[in-house]
Amino acid sequence: ETGVTQSPTHLIKTRGQQVTLRCSSQSGHNTVSWYQQALGQGPQFIFQYYREEENGRGNFPPRFSGLQFPNYSSELNVNALELDDSALYLCASSYRQGPSEKLFFGSGTQLSVL
């Protein structure tokens, strides 16, 4: 148990639709990172939020956007869904501590785009 919860666990959408994924971070953590993971591959960094501000972004288009709330929970929004967006979306919370940064992951949201 990492204390990080994601919802929903599974989601099916059609191409062109919009989706919102949610993440509740572990108590005491002020940073949330979102990753996209294709089956059998390593997670790809989407972006990170630190104290409600986007703090870094990976190589993802602007239709991937996010929010972090005062309680440090977070949302990932994806507009104009494409077939290639089908993947496991992972949220990880952490407390900023430099090189020893430790990520605590939720179990993910499996998104299927048809």
Next chain:
Amino acid sequence: TQLLEQSPQFLSIQEGENLTVYCNSSSVFSSLQWYRQEPGEGPVLLVTVVTGGEVKKLKRLTFQFGDARKDSSLHITAAQPGDTGLYLCAGVGGGYQKVTFGTGTKLQVIP
């Protein structure tokens, strides 16, 4: 772009065998982490190595950080079926301590 390549990509071995997984990059990282991920779950942190040349042991798992802080290895002694999973290395670095994951090594230990 920081890339971490892991090898091998897949590994299927018998219970009791030893194995080594490699993680290589052209980039220097502040630290290197190893995670294990099981189906339907998020990755779980196993260890963080910070100093070049550092070696850490976790029961039957031995982790080493390269002297130049660009590569790492994970050695498992006497593998057990419970070691089955996706092993991920991850480099920590950059202005906001971004964690960049490797390509992954899928390990299957057959009883």
